[in-house]
Amino acid sequence: MKLVVTDETLITHQTIRLKLLDDFPDCKIYNFTSKEELIPRIHDADAVFINRVAIPRQVMEQCPKLKYIGLFATGYNGVDIKAAKERGITVCNVPEYSSYAVAQHTMALLLEIVNRVSVYSPMVKQGGWNDQNIISVPLTELFGKTVGIIGCGSIGMAFAKMAQAMGMKVLAHRRTPNPSDETESFRYVDLPTLYRNSDVISIHCPLTDKTRGMINRSALSQMKDGTILLNTARGPILNEKDVLEALESKKLYMVGLDVLAKEPPSPDHPLVLHPRSVVTPHVAWSPLETRQRLIDITIENFYAYLNGHPQNVV
Numbered sequence: 001m002k003l004v005v006t007d008e009t010l011i012t013h014q015t016i017r018l019k020l021l022d023d024f025p026d027c028k029i030y031n032f033t034s035k036e037e038l039i040p041r042i043h044d045a046d047a048v049f050i051n052r053v054a055i056p057r058q059v060m061e062q063c064p065k066l067k068y069i070g071l072f073a074t075g076y077n078g079v080d081i082k083a084a085k086e087r088g089i090t091v092c093n094v095p096e097y098s099s100y101a102v103a104q105h106t107m108a109l110l111l112e113i114v115n116r117v118s119v120y121s122p123m124v125k126q127g128g129w130n131d132q133n134i135i136s137v138p139l140t141e142l143f144g145k146t147v148g149i150i151g152c153g154s155i156g157m158a159f160a161k162m163a164q165a166m167g168m169k170v171l172a173h174r175r176t177p178n179p180s181d182e183t184e185s186f187r188y189v190d191l192p193t194l195y196r197n198s199d200v201i202s203i204h205c206p207l208t209d210k211t212r213g214m215i216n217r218s219a220l221s222q223m224k225d226g227t228i229l230l231n232t233a234r235g236p237i238l239n240e241k242d243v244l245e246a247l248e249s250k251k252l253y254m255v256g257l258d259v260l261a262k263e264p265p266s267p268d269h270p271l272v273l274h275p276r277s278v279v280t281p282h283v284a285w286s287p288l289e290t291r292q293r294l295i296d297i298t299i300e301n302f303y304a305y306l307n308g309h310p311q312n313v314v
Helices: 035-042 057-061 081-086 099-115 117-125 131-136 154-165 191-197 217-221 240-248 288-306
Strands: 003-005 047-050 068-071 090-092 146-150 169-173 186-188 200-203 227-231 252-257 277-279
Touching: 035 057, 047 288, 057 081, 068 288, 081 090, 090 288, 099 117, 099 154, 099 200, 099 227, 099 252, 099 277, 146 154, 146 191, 154 169, 154 200, 169 191, 217 240, 240 252
Parallel strands: 003 047, 047 068, 068 090, 146 169, 146 200, 169 186, 200 227, 227 252, 252 277
Antiparallel strands: none
């Protein structure tokens, strides 16, 4: 049985050993795989394990032996699921492995925006501890503010609890709200209500045809002036041109982004370079503990498949 891992480096940081090697010592492991390298590397593979590599229908058609795709990820938009089902290829992901890590990173982006630690620390190191510098950087208290959370699955709910611990009120939107979740500081609302009443808006929904570009000029126009926008879900959920326009007009106070529509971005990407944006390189999922959990479950998925009882099938 031929196994291939297409892009191992982001998962292991070359410090975590993949246990697949214990039972499959001939497993081919590549640090990164480009589009041009993909088919030559997996054309005769029985099983492939991917992180950010895409496997569309055209690739599957040139890999006749392929029967299993293991995702070192929760999202599976890079795999043509319909084509996989047609060809009898089992695709398994790892749901909810990074809920607290992503929620933690979302809170880190928010705290950077409201407390500006990365501005003050170098200022002090350069001898800038003086009253004029201190008052030049605005700070914001989160207590009593309202955060709107779009997508209240495991990540959104984890972030909601963190926000509530900071004294914030939560307005949440999801496709299937559970009224039993609601409390004095947490309630489900429709999107217009969320846009209209939130001081902070955080995106935690999956990327679908319906959510692609949903944060556009129309949605932004419904938000409060000076709203903080956070996105740790998927980049294409934002219409980046409209978000940039909202930053320029001060409709948005600041944005905190861990994802972009195109990754990595061009060196002159206007949202990356904007003075009121905080951007990290899609790392919310990647603490050591989180990656170890991801690896363990991905391998458990594969052995469950080999034993005839596949789990986490998408």
